[in-house]
Each structure stands twice: as C-alpha cells, then as structure tokens.
Amino acid sequence: MTTKTPTTDGTATAKADTAPATPLVPLPHAAARAITVAGSALALVGTFLAWTWTDEFPGNLTVTGYPGGLQVLTLVGAALTLLFALSGYGIRGLGWLTPGGTNSPVVLSALGVLGTTGYTMGAISQELGGLVNLEPGAWVSGIGSLVAVVGALGLPVDQPYDKDTGRPGPWGRFRHSLTAPEPGRAEELPSWAEILIIAAGFGAGLYVFAYGIGTEYSELFVGFLITAGFGFTAVTRAGLLKRLSALTAKHRNVTLAAAFVAAICFPFTQSNDQFALIGANILIFATVALGLNVVVGLAGLLDLGYVAFLGVGAYAAALVSGSPQSSIGVHFPFWAAVLTGALASLVFGVVIGAPTLRLRGDYLAIVTLGFGEIFRITMNNLNGNSGPDVTNGSNGIPNIPDLEIFGFNLGLPHNVLGHELTRSGNYYLLMLLFTAIVVLVFRRSAESRIGRAWVAIREDETAATAMGINGFRLKLLAFALGACLAGLAGTVQAHVSYSVTPEQYQFAGSVPPNSAFLLAAVILGGMGTISGPLIGAALLYLIPAKLQFMAEYQLLLFGAALMLLMRFRPEGLVADRRKQLEFHDTGQLDVPDDKPLPDGATGVAKAGA
Missing domain, CATH: 1.10.3470 (ABC transporter involved in vitamin B12 uptake, BtuC)
Structure with missing residues (x-):
C-alpha cells in the first residue's frame, strides 16, 4: 500500500506502508535461523538411516548409509533448505543463493521437505499397515523437517502492511512467499562465465526432467512433484531464476542452442x-x-x-x-x-x-x-x-509403417556413441x-x-x-x-x-x-x-x-x-x-481519491488498485 504524505511546500510524496511482518512463530531471529539449520541437518542425517524394515515398500528404504527412492528426495530438499538458511549468515560463497535477499525460500523449501517426508511416512503406514512399520530413520527425518518448518516460520519476512490486522496472517504470508522478488543488481561477469551458467542451468533442468520421467512407481513420482514444486518456487522466490532469465535474454542464441542440446541429450538418459x-x-x-x-x-x-x-x-x-x-x-x-x-x-x-x-x-x-x-x-x-x-470408421487406419529417412529406419534401434x-x-x-x-x-x-x-x-x-x-x-x-x-x-x-x-x-x-x-x-x-x-x-x-x-x-x-x-x-x-x-500490482500511483490531507489538500493514492 502506498499513500501520499504532505510536505512543507504543499506537495504530496509517496510513502510505502510496509512493515516487517511479525513472525508466525515468536522466536528471535538468530534462534529461528539456528533451529532451521539444525532441523534441516537432522532431516538430512535421517535419510542415511533405514525408514522401514521390509523391502515390500518400493525403493528399498531398509538400507542404512545409502539413501534410496523417496529418501533421496528428502535429502535433496533438506540440503537445499540448509543452504538457503546458511546463506542468511553471510557465509562467503553462499550469498549468491539468495540475490532477492529474502527468507521466503527457506520457508518454501522447508515446507517441501516436510511434505515429502510426511507423504512417505504416510504411504509406508498405509501400504504396510500402520506406523509400527516405520524405522528410526523416518522419525528422525520427520521430526527434523518439522523443526525446520517451525524455525523457518520464525524468520522475519517483510510483508505489505495490513491496515485491518496490523500484520499479515499465515495465508497472506504464504501468498507473498510465492511472489518472486526483484533481485539486486548483480556484478558483471565475463561472457564465458555467463555462458557456463546458462549451460549449467539447462543441464540441471534436463536432469530434473529426466528424473521425473524415469520414476518407476507412483509413490516416487508424487514425492518428486512435491519436492520439485516447492523447490522450484523456492528457487524462484530467491531470485535465481530472474538472474538466469536476464542472462538468457542477453545471450539469446546461446540459450536456444543450449536448450536444443539439452533436449537432444534426453533420450540418451x-x-x-x-x-x-x-x-x-x-x-x-x-x-x-x-x-x-x-x-x-x-x-x-x-x-x-x-x-x-x-x-x-x-x-x-x-x-x-x-x-x-x-x-x-x-x-x-x-x-x-x-x-x-x-x-x-x-x-x-x-x-x-x-x-x-x-x-x-x-x-x-x-x-x-x-x-x-x-x-x-x-x-x-x-x-x-x-x-x-x-x-474405416471407428477402426481407424492401423498398421502405419515406420518411417525411413535416408535409409535410417526409425522403427529399429540404433547404436549411437x-x-x-x-x-x-x-x-x-x-x-x-x-x-x-x-x-x-x-x-x-x-x-x-x-x-x-x-x-x-x-x-x-x-x-x-x-x-x-x-x-x-x-x-x-x-x-x-x-x-x-x-x-x-x-x-x-x-x-x-x-x-x-x-x-x-x-x-x-x-x-x-x-x-x-x-x-x-x-x-x-x-x-x-x-x-x-x-x-x-x-x-x-x-x-x-x-x-x-x-x-x-x-x-x-x-x-x-x-x-x-x-x-x-x-x-x-x-x-x-x-x-x-x-x-499484478505495478507499484504505480492510482488516481487520488477525495480524502483530505491535514493541510486541506487531496491526494491519497493507492498502488496497483
């Protein structure tokens, strides 16, 4: 919300009615971040322990020391949450993770870990017949992910000020976390470095897409959707995608070539x-x-x-x-x-x-x-x-032969590299x-x-x-x-x-x-x-x-x-x-309404009404 405040010369200046949002969990900032780090680390450690005692649940979650199946998704989500949380400490080399300068990525990634871990525990209980089938590793990751969410909700996030309640509620805060920020101006990089970043981005996209298609059972695919959905939103909220979009717009031809090469590599995965x-x-x-x-x-x-x-x-x-x-x-x-x-x-x-x-x-x-x-x-x-x-009516036209282009029969397997x-x-x-x-x-x-x-x-x-x-x-x-x-x-x-x-x-x-x-x-x-x-x-x-x-x-x-x-x-x-x-709200001032200012002038304006 933006209002116009009168000045000594009778004009009106715009002032943003924003205030730091009161955390949903009343914790000191340092304590909330420490709890988030500890919970994420605990969830990560739990993935190296057995989650169930039998291999009847797909993915073989009985092995200690080697995550598999849905454990891998929890591990990836927990590692991402840990990195986002540590970037808030100003550790050298991690600041690039959150160019948007916000704690919302921590909240979103922590929710993704909790969702994936909770879904896995529920699926194990439903398919095997109760919570008794859960081994300590599942409880360690489940409790750790819950602790990480509690800590993340204790981190302050700037929100648009709500005149009715004085602060945004949980739903408003979650909605705000889905809106990508405007990242700060990045330092200029050499062209070769920017091209490498574009290539790495498309490589990561290819890996995620190939992993999603290659999931062999529905439980793993559901967990993949939860992890990928929250992870993608967290990365977007951190401002990383806007940085990547700026680079792709700058190197458009390189971007198209990288996308095409990544797509060509898919069938080989x-x-x-x-x-x-x-x-x-x-x-x-x-x-x-x-x-x-x-x-x-x-x-x-x-x-x-x-x-x-x-x-x-x-x-x-x-x-x-x-x-x-x-x-x-x-x-x-x-x-x-x-x-x-x-x-x-x-x-x-x-x-x-x-x-x-x-x-x-x-x-x-x-x-x-x-x-x-x-x-x-x-x-x-x-x-x-x-x-x-x-x-041929409802029978259609069957037995369409495979294509043959320049002697290359597309219906037969071929050895390439x-x-x-x-x-x-x-x-x-x-x-x-x-x-x-x-x-x-x-x-x-x-x-x-x-x-x-x-x-x-x-x-x-x-x-x-x-x-x-x-x-x-x-x-x-x-x-x-x-x-x-x-x-x-x-x-x-x-x-x-x-x-x-x-x-x-x-x-x-x-x-x-x-x-x-x-x-x-x-x-x-x-x-x-x-x-x-x-x-x-x-x-x-x-x-x-x-x-x-x-x-x-x-x-x-x-x-x-x-x-x-x-x-x-x-x-x-x-x-x-x-x-x-x-x-969406453009941040521009709307037409003033008829509410008088203290000096008799009019000029209350709302942004993006």
Missing part, C-alpha cells in the same frame, strides 16, 4: 523405451499447444476444436503412408507425407476460418467446438456404411526437429509486424481496426498458420502411435491431446510465450501418464488446478511483461 515414448508424446503435445498459442495467445481467438487440425494432419499422413488398410493405397516418401498433412490442415483452417472468423468471443468458441465434434463424427461415419469407405537409441528415441529426435521448426516460426511471427498486429487485435479489435489493421485477414492468417503447425505434428503422431482413430481427437477425454487439455496447456504455461506452452503441455501430459491410478479423478483434479491457477497465477507459469502488468 533413458534406458526404458516406455519413458522415451512419454518424452516423444510430450513433444507432440507441446508442439500442438505452441501452434494453438498462435491462435489464442497472439491473436486472442478462442478455439475449442483445435485438436481437429491435429487429426486432419494425422489422417492425411496415414492415408498416404502405405498402410495396408489405407483406402488410397499409395505410399509417399516422408517429406511428401509431411507436406500432405500440413497442407491438408492448412486448407481446412482456411475453409473453416473464412466463414466463422467474423464472429467474436463466445460465438467463435461455439463454432470451433462444433467443428471439432463434426470432424470426429465425420471420421467415424466414413466407414462404407454411413458414407464412403475412406477412414555406444548408447542404444530405441524406436521411441528415434521418433523423439524427429519430433524435436519439428518442435524447433515450430518454435522458429512462432518466434519470427510474434516479433514481426504481423505478430504485433495480432497482439493489437487480441487487446482491442475495434481499436485495431480503427488504426487500419485488417482484422479479418490477419485472424484468418493466424487460424491457418495454427492449423498448419498442428497438422505438421499430426504427421509424426500417426507414425508414433501406429494408428489413428476418431476417439483420439475429442474435445475432452482421459488421454491428451484433446482440445480442452491443449487450451489448458497454453493458459497454464502462459499465453503468448514460447516456453510457457511447452512447460504446460509437459506437465499436463506427464502427470496423467505417471499417475494412472488417478485416471478416474483426472477431470476433477484438472478443474481444481485451473481454479487455483486463476486465483493465484492468472498470467500462467511463464508470463510475458504485458500479462504481469495486467494481472
């Missing part, structure tokens, strides 16, 4: 072909979401039937792929099949968009939703009975090439004159038209481009899955990609950005794939996640500056 297949499907889902981001994120067109364009590309490629069940009976080379799928989707985008894009808002959403359902029903009816025999690259790894690398093409197209489009016109139409189409922008033509261009990119990904999806069926292309279903999940990936990740839809699509595909026991409650959890996102992070996980200014 997976020994299980099933996990590599998840990575390939994530790239397909993410590429289609990025294409939808052109339509929704840049042009602001709400398309609820976008998955139909993916289906058009997949069906077109399947019909010309040489499948024995194809009604056309032709076998195009790969490049021709790709062009056929992309061109078919482009034509459908123009045909559907030309008569409908004069509509706006909810009306456009209803029409596109209808198109998605019409496509699925039409593919179902082209079975030789209800219509011409083109798509001493590592066997499986079929899924081959298609992952092919889809990565397509993703790079889509990213390049999106980036060039967004930074062009056409991209700026799309943003103007998204913000206010009437004003954009008054400024001379041909809204209909540009909206049709966005619609056609988005459809073409979806068709491009559909050609690879048809070969990865061996078959295409109408049920794969619904508005909502238990298995992505579908229109609802594609739209959610764009909104969750951040509309109008490149990395946002990629991250959103990865999360929305990976979580259902790893937690199949929650399939019955998937839509319920999906809706709850969207409501929480709209409440606490409406701009998405990765937001551009425009969205941040739109949804």
